[in-house]
Amino acid sequence: MTLTYTRKVNFYETDAQGIVHHSNYPRYFEECRGFYLENIGLPYHILRDEYNVDVVLLELNIRYMNPLRFGDKFKIEFRLDSIDSYFFSFKYEIYTDKKIAEGFTKHCCVNSQTKRVIKVPKVLKDKMELRDVGRDS
Amino acid sequence: MTLTYTRKVNFYETDAQGIVHHSNYPRYFEECRGFYLENIGLPYHILRDEYNVDVVLLELNIRYMNPLRFGDKFKIEFRLDSIDSYFFSFKYEIYTDKKIAEGFTKHCCVNSQTKRVIKVPKVLKDKMELRDVGRDS
Amino acid sequence: MTLTYTRKVNFYETDAQGIVHHSNYPRYFEECRGFYLENIGLPYHILRDEYNVDVVLLELNIRYMNPLRFGDKFKIEFRLDSIDSYFFSFKYEIYTDKKIAEGFTKHCCVNSQTKRVIKVPKVLKDKMELRDVGRDS
Amino acid sequence: MTLTYTRKVNFYETDAQGIVHHSNYPRYFEECRGFYLENIGLPYHILRDEYNVDVVLLELNIRYMNPLRFGDKFKIEFRLDSIDSYFFSFKYEIYTDKKIAEGFTKHCCVNSQTKRVIKVPKVLKDKMELRDVGRDS
Numbered sequence: 410m411t412l413t414y415t416r417k418v419n420f421y422e423t424d425a426q427g428i429v430h431h432s433n434y435p436r437y438f439e440e441c442r443g444f445y446l447e448n449i450g451l452p453y454h455i456l457r458d459e460y461n462v463d464v465v466l467l468e469l470n471i472r473y474m475n476p477l478r479f480g481d482k483f484k485i486e487f488r489l490d491s492i493d494s495y496f497f498s499f500k501y502e503i504y505t506d507k508k509i510a511e512g513f514t515k516h517c518c519v520n521s522q523t524k525r526v527i528k529v530p531k532v533l534k535d536k537m538e539l540r541d542v543g544r545d546s
Numbered sequence: 547m548t549l550t551y552t553r554k555v556n557f558y559e560t561d562a563q564g565i566v567h568h569s570n571y572p573r574y575f576e577e578c579r580g581f582y583l584e585n586i587g588l589p590y591h592i593l594r595d596e597y598n599v600d601v602v603l604l605e606l607n608i609r610y611m612n613p614l615r616f617g618d619k620f621k622i623e624f625r626l627d628s629i630d631s632y633f634f635s636f637k638y639e640i641y642t643d644k645k646i647a648e649g650f651t652k653h654c655c656v657n658s659q660t661k662r663v664i665k666v667p668k669v670l671k672d673k674m675e676l677r678d679v680g681r682d683s
Numbered sequence: 684m685t686l687t688y689t690r691k692v693n694f695y696e697t698d699a700q701g702i703v704h705h706s707n708y709p710r711y712f713e714e715c716r717g718f719y720l721e722n723i724g725l726p727y728h729i730l731r732d733e734y735n736v737d738v739v740l741l742e743l744n745i746r747y748m749n750p751l752r753f754g755d756k757f758k759i760e761f762r763l764d765s766i767d768s769y770f771f772s773f774k775y776e777i778y779t780d781k782k783i784a785e786g787f788t789k790h791c792c793v794n795s796q797t798k799r800v801i802k803v804p805k806v807l808k809d810k811m812e813l814r815d816v817g818r819d820s
Numbered sequence: 821m822t823l824t825y826t827r828k829v830n831f832y833e834t835d836a837q838g839i840v841h842h843s844n845y846p847r848y849f850e851e852c853r854g855f856y857l858e859n860i861g862l863p864y865h866i867l868r869d870e871y872n873v874d875v876v877l878l879e880l881n882i883r884y885m886n887p888l889r890f891g892d893k894f895k896i897e898f899r900l901d902s903i904d905s906y907f908f909s910f911k912y913e914i915y916t917d918k919k920i921a922e923g924f925t926k927h928c929c930v931n932s933q934t935k936r937v938i939k940v941p942k943v944l945k946d947k948m949e950l951r952d953v954g955r956d957s
Binding site: 695697753 | 843
């Protein structure tokens with residue numbers, strides 16, 4: 410299932426080229442994942458505070474196609490791309506009236522005290538798999 | 547005693563006005579305090595990891611006089627401005643060939659577990675007071 | 684007239700103390716001013732692109748009272764505090780269920796090409812003064 | 821030729837997991853490229869101001885292997901990976917006493933006024949090719 414997250418550019422996200430600095434895109438993707446976790450009923454702060462689980466980033470890929478400028482409103486269409494016992498990944502596409510960028514992130518979970526890698530907790534995995542994993546909606 | 551911290555502007559610190567975004571100045575000041583703590587022999591990560599002490603910001607004032615641009619090298623002259631049982635403050639002046647900004651920050655310490663305000667730990671206060679507190683060097 | 688801007692904490696805005704890093708507050712205030720300019724019908728990107736006007740920060744004061752944590756939703760109540768031919772200022776108060784911080788910013792305008800200080804453009808000043816300047820609503 | 825860029829973690833680069841937030845790695849890579857351009861005798865602000873050239877990011881890949889923590893000193897070993905008429909790319913490896921991450925970025929140049937893609941300017945390409953392109957030193 411594809412979710413759509415909408416956002417506008419903050420001035421402080423621009424750089425001296427007059428466009429959004431590329432280091433903000435991983436932050437936008439993180440906002441998407443926060444939106445996703447809320448959407449499946451397990452907000453990230455609950456996952457952290459009540460289940461002692463931190464989500465860790467293992468891999469990040471971004472292709473930048475067109476710049477975002479101050480004043481732009483954009484949407485990010487994203488979806489869970491894969492999930493197994495230990496890993497899950499997301500794909501993202503950013504659009505204004507044209508395609509801005511596409512991205513991919515891969516994650517695992519760690520115990521927030523020990524920082525050891527753990528299996529994706531059942532409470533999280535079940536909620537994620539209720540969605541149409543990896544199939545375009 | 548006045549310390550001098552030197553730095554150059556990173557491109558990602560600029561904004562679409564072509565200057566360093568103002569939200570980076572508190573970060574520069576934080577770098578100064580890190581440099582200060584190293585300089586008095588008690589690096590902040592030691593203070594946090596071995597003494598369980600977090601330094602908290604209570605007050606921040608900045609006057610912006612001239613912009614910093616990409617390519618600029620600048621120096622920050624700063625010094626401990628005051629210290630008592632619970633509070634301490636710093637003053638900062640940023641220069642290139644002209645004066646860029648001046649700032650002030652006020653702090654206290656908290657126990658990093660309980661987050662409760664504590665007295666400035668003796669180990670820290672002693673080292674800070676060894677310096678010529680609040681007098682221009 | 685007091686405006687209210689609501690927001691939640693992004694994970695990337697937190698630091699290793701487990702709270703929102705203080706350098707994000709000036710960014711929240713900037714978001715407020717963007718919201719204000721939209722609210723008076725002159726969005727900042729219009730002011731920049733059509734009127735060639737950049738708004739510059741001259742002074743920033745923040746008092747930090749309580750930390751913001753990941754998962755927090757907060758509101759910023761803010762209002763234009765003063766305006767004259769060259770300068771204008773805003774006051775801000777951040778709340779969750781308790782008071783988090785209060786702030787003050789002072790600004791002027793510059794020509795975005797020459798970067799020279801200019802009077803607050805009439806189109807902007809008129810719209811700002813239509814509001815109940817400096818009086819609590 | 822491999823260059824080595826050294827750096828320490830700033831506190832404001834950490835997040836509530838107690839590690840450097842992943843969005844800082846692209847910023848570290850940008851610092852490396854700035855260091856590279858200085859090293860070949862064509863600092864980025866000169867390239868921008870005198871040659872009217874902006875370097876744009878087209879692609880970013882990062883594999884995160886181990887976290888960076890506050891207090892860590894790290895080095896980034898990086899090198900130009902490829903260059904042709906329009907594109908060039910870099911590879912990066914971050915180390916403390918263990919491997920932290922590896923990354924890849926691909927770039928092109930644009931005219932900083934028109935924002936149109938241009939060939940890699942001869943002045944830049946010549947200096948880059950003087951190095952041992954794509955071969956480990």
